Every structure is written in structure tokens, then in C-alpha cells.
Amino acid sequence: MDDTPLSAATGVPRPGLPRPGAPATLFVCITCRLAPDETEPRAGRRMHDAMVAAHQRHPDAARLAVVPVECLSNCNRACTVAFAGPGRWTYVHGDLAPEAADDVVAGAVLYAGTADGLVPWRQRPERLRKGVISRVPPLFPA
């Protein structure tokens, strides 16, 4: 279940609030569109919902929080997610789609299992080997 706190004002999830006890966060852009698809709900929202379902099924779900975000500023290479966690490099992955949900959750759980956020390239699910948009070092390395 996605129990991300909602903003009282807008009903939109408060970005960046990790689930207590989860060592890493999978941020999912819910405003991403896959052009020329103009249908609602948007591809980003559908991908998020598929990731919540994949997360529920994952045996190591407790390692990870799945948090929806409105725009990760990667609109041209949607759909988009980010992996983040204390002491870890932050990774933004693009060129995704709702069908990638299971692979991305599996990759995020691997990420959560590292101390520094660096998952060796060969160990990553196929969908996460290409489409790296950016990475940023931790402010406070573990």
C-alpha cells in the first residue's frame, strides 16, 4: 500500500518524505507523458501504480519506499524515476514506460542494498543499463 503522506492543501503527495525505516526511496514522476499519448491517467501515473503493485509483491519491499513526485524535470526522456537514500549517490533514470515497473523496482531494491548507491552495471536490470540521465554524489557519504 502506498501510504505516502498527502499535502492537506492539494491532496498531492508531499515529495521526498521517505517511509520511516525504509533505507532508500524510489521517486516516480507521475506527470510524465509518453508523446503522442494524451490519455489519462498519464504514463507516469500508470507506471507509478504498477511500481506500487510490484513493490508490494517484492520479498525485500521493506528496503524501499515508493514515492510519487510531480515532475523530475526530465520531460523529454519520460518516463522518469530517481533512486535516492542517505549516504548514497542519487540516480535519475529515464526512457522508461509502465511496462518497466517490475524491472525498475528490482533495480531500486538492489540500490537499497548498497551502502553507496553504486550498483555494478552488469547486475542492473536491462532497462536501467541505458537511460541514465544523471547521478549526484551523496552530501554525506556513508
Add this chain to the structure above:
Amino acid sequence: MDDTPLSAATGVPRPGLPRPGAPATLFVCITCRLAPDETEPRAGRRMHDAMVAAHQRHPDAARLAVVPVECLSNCNRACTVAFAGPGRWTYVHGDLAPEAADDVVAGAVLYAGTADGLVPWRQRPERLRKGVISRVPPLFPA
């Protein structure tokens, strides 16, 4: 002076270690190249060095640490920087060049002056209005 700690093993700066007391960090990719320029030092290194100089001249330098990084994974839209700080959204900016150093440092100081990392678009230096590569929410909002 750039007093970023260096790795004992490699002499390469330890990424992500903010200067004590600086509320925000400007990460600068020193491995970026501007194709077809193959000269050394690379454009990223030259941009970093120009930013260290711009930072020294800035009256609000104490707000910011300038930290070199080997690869922010935005090679196709070099040169690249990231703005990060506790409680703040992390921004990656690309399509930069050594000549942008003063503007980027000015923008990073504005970023450092916010609680959440959100600098209104109109207040940003021109070079930072385009070229946003990604943004990621804070894990622990301020």
C-alpha cells in the same frame, strides 16, 4: 581556495563531502568534454577552476562549497553541475561551458539562500533557465 578533501588512494576529491558550515554544495563534473574538443585540461576541469575563482570573489561565498566530481552521467549535454543541500531539491544543470562559471556560481548562491532549493525561474541567471537535466526532491524536507 578549494580545500575539498582528497582520497588518499587516488588523489581524486572525495565526492559529496561538503565543506563544514556551507549550507549548499555546487558539484562540478571535471571529466566533461565539449566535443570535438580533445584538449587537456578538459572543459569540465576548466569550468571547475573558473568556478573556484568566481566563488572566491563572491561576497556570499560562505553559503556554498564547490566540489569537483568525476562524472555526473550527463556526458551528452556537457558541461554539467549539480546543486544540492540538506532539505533541498537537487538540481542537475547541463549544456554549460567554462564561460558560464560566474553565472552558475551566482545561481548556486541563490539556491543556497533558499530553504527548499526552489529558485524562481525569473530570478535565475540566464544560463540556468534552460539546460535543466533533472531535479530530485529532498529525502528530508526542511
